[in-house]
Amino acid sequence: MVSLVAVFVSCLLAVFLLTVRTRNRLANVLFGVFILLNAVDISSWFSNQFLLRYPTVLVFKATTGAIINPVFYLYALALCYSDFRLRARHLLHLTPFVLVNLVLMPRFYLADAAAQSSFLAHFGSTPEATFMLVLGHLQFVSYTVAVFLTLRKYRRAYRENYADTSIITHDWLFQLTVTLTVLHAIVVLKNALGFTPYSHLFNGFELLVGINATCILSWFVLKALYNPGLFRSIDSTIAPVEDLQAEKAPAAPAAPAQASPKIEAQLSRLQAHMAQAEPYLDPELTIQDLANHLNLPVRELSLLINHHLGQHFFDFVNEYRIQKAKRLLKDDSRKNLTVLEILYAVGFNSKSSFNTSFKKHTGLTPTQYRSA
Known part of the structure; x- marks a missing residue:
């Protein structure tokens, strides 16, 4: 029930982000896609049982998790820099997603129905599952570090070139990234419990993740409603001093x-102005x-x-x-x-x-x- 509410709230927020008119539409679209991808991931708690009849769709849905972190990083860039545009080179961020599907190709996508069912029945112990798990965590760490580095550069450039000290974009992204990091840590702990004698706690942590996801998504909605002018971006060509x-x-x-x-003449002219x-x-x-x-x-x-x-x-x-x-x-x-x-x-x-x-x-x- 909790996961269903989280997915419903996600879809509402995504529709709002994809349709609202703002100056920085690209950032809204990327954030909307990010929300929808998370909704797809959360929906696994109630949709996987139904999708067992469609194993290819089920597995492909699971691999879309490899797009979440790249989309969040691109969202951060679009939010911080007003001149950011999606380019062909940004398709390289899809590499982990493509790689995961290529790894699954021989023993799943190209296999017959019986082999696919067997593969899913023992998926947790397959090398493919281990590869996806390790790649997912490495990807999260690398993209989270990249977002923090982007925020550091943005904050320095903003403070040196803008007169308004309330850097709402930085504060929002920083809070959001820290929140997602904490939530990811809970997910890692939840997954680790499955390999310990305390695996009976797994369901409790799954409920905790669902409640947290719902609360965070509600926070997104409130943030968007109370701050319709989010956010203040800068030109990416503005470099720190x-x-x-x-x-x-x-x-x-x-x-x-x-x-x-x-220099003295320029300073005098500046001060006089x-x-x-x-x-x-x-x-x-x-x-x-x-x-x-x-x-x-x-x-x-x-x-x-x-x-x-x-x-x-x-x-x-x-x-x-x-x-x-x-x-x-x-x-x-x-x-x-x-x-x-x-x-x-x-x-x-x-x-x-x-x-x-x-x-x-x-x-x-x-x-x-x-x-x-």
Whole structure:
């Protein structure tokens, strides 16, 4: 019953993801496919008995599990990078799926009905089953590591090039990957019990996996409903500053104190633009926007702020926002403005990020600063 509910919720969420209109449709489609593949896997708890009459369909359904991890990795890439597109080279991610089916070809797919039935009856002790189990776990580990590395690079690039500190895409993917890792660990433990004297606990763990799957899928639904604007992606060509430094100067980079006249002129121009034009008032300001204002290459501006000023882009922008907020808080003619109105007026879009940044720069909360 639990598995049936999980599959039903999965299908509802997948339909929502595949039909909702968003700017990042590819990510939604890949996540919808990921949900459906998991639904197919979960459905084994109530559909396998029926599919015994169709052994080829039953086994092929089991092999689709080899597509789940690659699809999740591609989903992570599509969610993090706005310019990500599926290419022919991404078909290489189907290699484990193809390999598993090729391994099953001689003794199952090409065998007669009687041989297929015998194969299924002893499937757990066959070399093919061991191969699928080991490959599945290795695949999960490798793709999970790849997702975490992608998130690490995304977070670094985002913090260095975007002014909004609430990295909802990173937080969502990180939470999701950790949750899936924990769930996978439970599945591994469940499978291991089958080879121990405690195999009687197998059914209990199977129920636990089903309940967890249902709860996680419900979490997906709530996340999608409460965050219809998910998620904030970046351009994949935006590299972390360390990479830009390595490209520009493989040797040790010059210290900020030794900045060239050109750098000094660019810094003065940047600071004058921030003070006069106040671009930081735009809550959606990105380093690409600021580079366009200054007619500078985005990579050059990124190095200028992150390396020569020694600040992440969001720290650089928020410093101007906090200075503006301090002036407004102390302005007697603006006493009628609430703290919430001021934080929106200076470019912040959340009270928590404003309070955190304000206290970081002043040691006081906005309310304390106003009354001091």
